[in-house]
Amino acid sequence: MAEIGDIDKRVGLLLGKMTLREKIGQMVQVSYRGGGISDDLKHRLREGRIGSMLNGVPPEINAEIQRIAVEESRLGIPLIMGRDVVHGFRTIFPIPLGQAATWDPPLAEACARAAAGEAAAAGIHWTFAPMMDIARDPRWGRIAESFGEDPYLTSRFAEAAVRGFQGKDLAAPDAIAACAKHFAGYGAAEGGRDYDTANIPERLLRDVYLPPFKAAVDAGTATVMTAFNEIDGVPTTGNGRLLRGMLRDEWGFGGFVVSDWESVAEMVAHGFCEDDKEAAQKALAAGVDMEMQSSAYADHLESLVSEGAVPGKLIDNAVRRILKVKFGLGLFEKPPIYAASSSKAPSRENLDLAKQAALKSVVLLKNKNKILPLSKERSPIAVIGPLADDAYEILGTWNRDGRIEDTVTPLAGIRKLLGDSAEIHYAAGLEYSRSRDTGQFARAVELARQSKAVIFFGGEEAILSGEAHSRACLKLPGAQSELIEEIAGAGTPVVLVILAGRPLTIGDVSEKVDAVLYAWHPGTMGGSALADLIFGIEAPSGKLPVTFPQTEGQIPVYYAHKNTGRPPDRTPLTMLEDIPRRAAQSSLGDAARYLDIGYLPLYPFGYGLSYAEFAYGGLQISSDKIRRGENLRVSVQVTNIGNVDAEEVAQLYVRDLSASVTRPVKELKGFQRVRLKAKQTKTIVFDLSAEILGFHDGEMRYVVEPGEFHLWVGGDSRADLRAEFQIVE
Numbered sequence: 001m002a003e004i005g006d007i008d009k010r011v012g013l014l015l016g017k018m019t020l021r022e023k024i025g026q027m028v029q030v031s032y033r034g035g036g037i038s039d040d041l042k043h044r045l046r047e048g049r050i051g052s053m054l055n056g057v058p059p060e061i062n063a064e065i066q067r068i069a070v071e072e073s074r075l076g077i078p079l080i081m082g083r084d085v086v087h088g089f090r091t092i093f094p095i096p097l098g099q100a101a102t103w104d105p106p107l108a109e110a111c112a113r114a115a116a117g118e119a120a121a122a123g124i125h126w127t128f129a130p131m132m133d134i135a136r137d138p139r140w141g142r143i144a145e146s147f148g149e150d151p152y153l154t155s156r157f158a159e160a161a162v163r164g165f166q167g168k169d170l171a172a173p174d175a176i177a178a179c180a181k182h183f184a185g186y187g188a189a190e191g192g193r194d195y196d197t198a199n200i201p202e203r204l205l206r207d208v209y210l211p212p213f214k215a216a217v218d219a220g221t222a223t224v225m226t227a228f229n230e231i232d233g234v235p236t237t238g239n240g241r242l243l244r245g246m247l248r249d250e251w252g253f254g255g256f257v258v259s260d261w262e263s264v265a266e267m268v269a270h271g272f273c274e275d276d277k278e279a280a281q282k283a284l285a286a287g288v289d290m291e292m293q294s295s296a297y298a299d300h301l302e303s304l305v306s307e308g309a310v311p312g313k314l315i316d317n318a319v320r321r322i323l324k325v326k327f328g329l330g331l332f333e334k335p336p337i338y339a340a341s342s343s344k345a346p347s348r349e350n351l352d353l354a355k356q357a358a359l360k361s362v363v364l365l366k367n368k369n370k371i372l373p374l375s376k377e378r379s380p381i382a383v384i385g386p387l388a389d390d391a392y393e394i395l396g397t398w399n400r401d402g403r404i405e406d407t408v409t410p411l412a413g414i415r416k417l418l419g420d421s422a423e424i425h426y427a428a429g430l431e432y433s434r435s436r437d438t439g440q441f442a443r444a445v446e447l448a449r450q451s452k453a454v455i456f457f458g459g460e461e462a463i464l465s466g467e468a469h470s471r472a473c474l475k476l477p478g479a480q481s482e483l484i485e486e487i488a489g490a491g492t493p494v495v496l497v498i499l500a501g502r503p504l505t506i507g508d509v510s511e512k513v514d515a516v517l518y519a520w521h522p523g524t525m526g527g528s529a530l531a532d533l534i535f536g537i538e539a540p541s542g543k544l545p546v547t548f549p550q551t552e553g554q555i556p557v558y559y560a561h562k563n564t565g566r567p568p569d570r571t572p573l574t575m576l577e578d579i580p581r582r583a584a585q586s587s588l589g590d591a592a593r594y595l596d597i598g599y600l601p602l603y604p605f606g607y608g609l610s611y612a613e614f615a616y617g618g619l620q621i622s623s624d625k626i627r628r629g630e631n632l633r634v635s636v637q638v639t640n641i642g643n644v645d646a647e648e649v650a651q652l653y654v655r656d657l658s659a660s661v662t663r664p665v666k667e668l669k670g671f672q673r674v675r676l677k678a679k680q681t682k683t684i685v686f687d688l689s690a691e692i693l694g695f696h697d698g699e700m701r702y703v704v705e706p707g708e709f710h711l712w713v714g715g716d717s718r719a720d721l722r723a724e725f726q727i728v729e
């Protein structure tokens with residue numbers, strides 16, 4: 001590999017040779033639209049009018065496009081090829097929400113590393129990932145791509161994914177540039193409606209929505225992508241306070257910013273710009289270096305500069321940042337990937353990694369009478385449901401290069417695991433998740449009746465989550481609930497496995513079955529992992545990265561909520577059905593809750609059962625007083641009081657009881673995944689720095705205030721093993 005040398009010097013030399021038109025060309029990203037390389041595209045490549053392409057092209061087309069750009073243009077600047085390698089390239093890992101459920105950032109880093117290797121070999125230089133939008137509304141389809149509701153957990157996964165994609169050397173042949181997206185506040189869309197307005201007070205923005213991006217910048221992400229939404233009237237793509245103010249001036253981000261798909265031009269629809277020309281001017285002024293897909297930059301920047309409306313140095317600075325990433329990737333040195341290999345079949349190593357990730361992502365929500373793990377002696381076994389043998393849906397949203405022929409479906413995984421040691425019978429019951437055709441019900445119910453156990457695989461097709469796929473009703477789609485109810489009526493124990501891209505309101509169906517496993521969309525090896533979990537080869541160890549609401553009306557519901565002046569548990573709770581006729585106004589208590597469902601979630605953040613049981617004790621802290629800049633050492637003993645080896649995720653939560661602004665009742669500030677043999681005890685130690693207990697005060701300064709704090713350690717956000725300490729001046 002040729003020595004990259006002094007990138008800044010090389011960028012400066014190249015920039016000095018470029019015409020204005022060629023500079024603007026570097027700021028233009030267009031999507032390959034299929035159908036081969038048009039004459040117009042060839043012309044624009046030869047003119048140096050395109051700096052990047054996306055949506056991955058067949059490798060041979062990719063190679064020819066790159067060849068034209070490098071060999072037939074005046075300066076031969078390689079294109080940076082982008083693609084949504086969100087949770088895998090050819091080997092598909094669990095969707096990011098599922099990866100977050102592993103609470104294992106190093107595992108997610110390994111998945112990103114593997115994906116980078118596969119993508120780079122196919123000529124991809126840049127992924128539009130990790131997505132790190134805080135998501136507290138499961139109606140929002142893109143919660144599937146997020147790492148959930150919590151800033152601390154999301155930050156750990158965001159930095160891990162950046163490290164995974166980029167590796168230690170961005171110029172290495174298996175490294176691709178990461179892209180922290182969508183900056184910022186996209187997950188706060190009103191009503192969970194994708195693209196809708198986000199009204200986020202600055203303190204909430206800085207304390208909840210921005211920390212994962214700061215973690216990604218500190219981890220060295222090469223790029224950042226803006227979001228489609230506005231924040232309080234200003235679209236992020238035209239938001240100078242956000243892009244130049246926070247991202248560049250406060251955080252020192254040195255990479256480049258790309259818009260989201262046509263989000264520059266969409267500022268006209270937002271009503272923030274009169275036309276594309278003004279959109280180009282505002283986006284550049286705000287700090288967008290590269291425009292994805294729309295052509296405001298290509299069409300108007302040259303005239304804006306000649307009219308003196310845009311200073312040429314803004315263009316130079318944008319191009320300098322883009323070229324720095326291209327040089328940093330070694331694109332000028334790498335043997336131009338003209339012969340990018342078409343996507344090869346997944347390696348055994350990557351498939352094993354995908355299985356590990358799937359195994360750790362699945363969350364055990366219910367296990368009545370310890371029906372799980374199933375014994376193969378419980379034969380015959382009925383495998384039923386629209387997602388039991390579907391090789392496509394299990395891959396989830398944002399799958400671009402995963403292939404169904406690589407997938408192990410749940411039915412295939414169970415059959416492979418059990419061989420002929422048990423009788424396995426299969427009935428879909430419903431052809432696909434949204435189907436309301438009950439024509440196959442009778443056969444499925446009869447099969448259940450004749451079996452000793454039923455494993456029902458239901459949930460959402462992949463298309464029901466992801467971008468532009470918000471849902472207002474979060475029940476199981478189609479007639480799945482009805483089918484589950486009829487099957488449960490057959491009297492055979494039922495294990496329900498849900499594959500979905502979001503929390504669903506599954507309270508009703510959960511009551512009708514004996515066990516519930518939540519598998520998200522677990523990817524290429526999901527079926528193999530589920531077989532191992534259901535039959536006890538491995539115990540489930542996933543924990544929820546997002547709160548499950550009882551019903552949509554409860555949304556937003558998340559654990560790190562404020563206490564309010566009338567906390568939900570301050571007076572006895574009288575449920576709707578227990579209210580006496582003509583009850584006195586004051587008789588129902590006066591607290592922040594609902595008459596019909598109270599205030600508890602269906603399942604809390606951090607929750608997940610195991611085939612073992614874990615006891616926490618011996619909580620000790622190194623001092624009951626610490627100062628700013630100091631650490632508090634927290635140790636706790638965790639014992640596996642069960643009879644099988646298993647893994648637990650110990651979680652550390654903290655509360656600042658009183659501060660200059662109100663603080664959440666709990667905030668996750670540490671977690672550790674630990675493997676414990678049956679009856680084994682381990683001591684887990686957290687080093688809690690006072691610095692991370694701060695927040696943005698009334699003047700928007702990040703402060704760590706003195707005062708009383710509580711901390712808890714446990715297996716989910718209801719942790720009640722408590723210690724108290726103070727931060728003192």
Ligand code: GLC
Pocket residue numbers: 054084128181260261467
């Ligand atoms: C999309 C998404 C973004 C993605 C980009 C390129 O609309 O919002 O996450 O990376 O376009 O596909």
